[in-house]
Amino acid sequence: MSILVQKFGGTSLSTPQARELVIKHIKRELSTGYQIVVVVSAMGRKGEPYATDTLLDWASQNGDALPARERDLLLCCGEIISAATLCSLLEREGVRSTVLTGAQAGFVTDDHYGNARIKDVCPERVITELETHQVVIVTGFQGQSESGDFTTLGRGGSDTSATALGAALRAEMVDIYTDVNGILTADPRIVEDARPLPIVSYAEICNMAQYGAKVIHPRAVEIAMQAQIPVRVRSTFSEDEGTLVTQPEGFKDVQQGILDRYVTGIAYVSNVTQITVDCEGEGHNLQLQVFKSMAENSISVDFINVTPSGAVYTVFDFDSDRAVTVLRDLGLSPRALSGCAKVSVIGGGINGVPGIMAKIVESLSEQNIQILQSADSNTTIWVLVKKEDMVQALRALHTKFELHR
Numbered sequence: 001m002s003i004l005v006q007k008f009g010g011t012s013l014s015t016p017q018a019r020e021l022v023i024k025h026i027k028r029e030l031s032t033g034y035q036i037v038v039v040v041s042a043m044g045r046k047g048e049p050y051a052t053d054t055l056l057d058w059a060s061q062n063g064d065a066l067p068a069r070e071r072d073l074l075l076c077c078g079e080i081i082s083a084a085t086l087c088s089l090l091e092r093e094g095v096r097s098t099v100l101t102g103a104q105a106g107f108v109t110d111d112h113y114g115n116a117r118i119k120d121v122c123p124e125r126v127i128t129e130l131e132t133h134q135v136v137i138v139t140g141f142q143g144q145s146e147s148g149d150f151t152t153l154g155r156g157g158s159d160t161s162a163t164a165l166g167a168a169l170r171a172e173m174v175d176i177y178t179d180v181n182g183i184l185t186a187d188p189r190i191v192e193d194a195r196p197l198p199i200v201s202y203a204e205i206c207n208m209a210q211y212g213a214k215v216i217h218p219r220a221v222e223i224a225m226q227a228q229i230p231v232r233v234r235s236t237f238s239e240d241e242g243t244l245v246t247q248p249e250g251f252k253d254v255q256q257g258i259l260d261r262y263v264t265g266i267a268y269v270s271n272v273t274q275i276t277v278d279c280e281g282e283g284h285n286l287q288l289q290v291f292k293s294m295a296e297n298s299i300s301v302d303f304i305n306v307t308p309s310g311a312v313y314t315v316f317d318f319d320s321d322r323a324v325t326v327l328r329d330l331g332l333s334p335r336a337l338s339g340c341a342k343v344s345v346i347g348g349g350i351n352g353v354p355g356i357m358a359k360i361v362e363s364l365s366e367q368n369i370q371i372l373q374s375a376d377s378n379t380t381i382w383v384l385v386k387k388e389d390m391v392q393a394l395r396a397l398h399t400k401f402e403l404h405r
Contacts, residue, residue: 004173036134106122108144273338341389
């Protein structure tokens with residue numbers, strides 16, 4: 001029998017009504033003959049009793065001195081509560097179920113508490129339990145270090161758990177259930193005519209996730225891409241198929257002229273600061289000083305342009321004052337422009353196609369939006385704009401590339 005991995009996020013498990021829909025999705029797939037492995041997140045969002053952020057708040061309100069190892073031990077409780085709750089509901093419905101922690105399911109990680117990396121997944125216990133149970137429920141977001149300690153995988157960790165387990169089990173598909181019906185061409189809160197995408201490539205969704213779209217974590221997509229396992233992003237609150245994430249070769253089964261599109265979607269990251277450092281003398285020494293100092297002070301840099309005349313890059317607004325101070329301590333004279341936004345035009349058809357950048361410039365120029373910086377890759381073109389221009393830029397680009405059609 002084929003294995004299907006289903007992952008349900010916090011909003012999918014936060015209310016009795018939502019949990020009943022989860023049961024419905026599981027029973028539907030069981031009826032088609034799949035063996036089901038369910039990966040769960042902690043229930044709800046911040047403020048709700050068992051959410052991860054609520055547990056973090058609890059720790060901060062009670063001494064605020066919990067070491068990283070013990071904090072991970074606390075955080076693992078949220079997923080365990082979700083898994084046990086779901087098991088009870090399935091058993092009530094006559095569906096034979098069992099629960100495994102991340103460690104019991106075979107997740108071996110490093111000991112970087114709070115953001116552990118998966119070193120291996122040994123799913124023998126999961127396979128054994130599938131022989132006697134219809135559903136195996138696995139706690140997402142967590143694993144076990146080689147020394148035997150609980151670890152957590154960081155933000156988006158349950159998505160990563162699901163695709164990693166799917167890869168280890170050679171599952172036919174991984175379904176990521178969330179509170180939105182698949183992946184859209186843009187953020188619908190900003191672009192009203194954003195539309196659902198029936199299919200996207202791994203590379204496209206990786207870039208969309210990395211540059212603003214919050215539907216699935218890029219680490220999870222990278223694992224699925226390496227293992228060549230299709231992923232569907234679906235809504236718990238709908239029966240729709242959602243968005244299929246696969247190799248471009250898989251597009252042949254989907255019509256609507258998808259192969260002819262150049263741009264798939266528009267994403268954004270706001271609240272960034274552009275830092276410019278001019279070169280005096282030997283440029284490579286300055287460049288080394290700049291980026292080495294950022295690394296030594298754990299300041300994440302992005303959108304990097306390096307030329308003989310200097311370096312331009314971005315940091316998050318919350319790091320900008322510290323970044324400027326570090327550079328001034330080196331005797332440099334940085335210029336900082338805060339309150340910027342990085343807008344990304346993403347599409348597997350961009351590479352080698354003339355005129356894409358011209359359309360971007362034309363679209364923004366028509367709206368009198370200044371481009372502060374730009375860069376590109378095989379599947380993405382980025383432009384930096386002022387934050388107050390971001391919404392207008394997203395809408396203009398969405399219209400220019402006819403993503404509403």
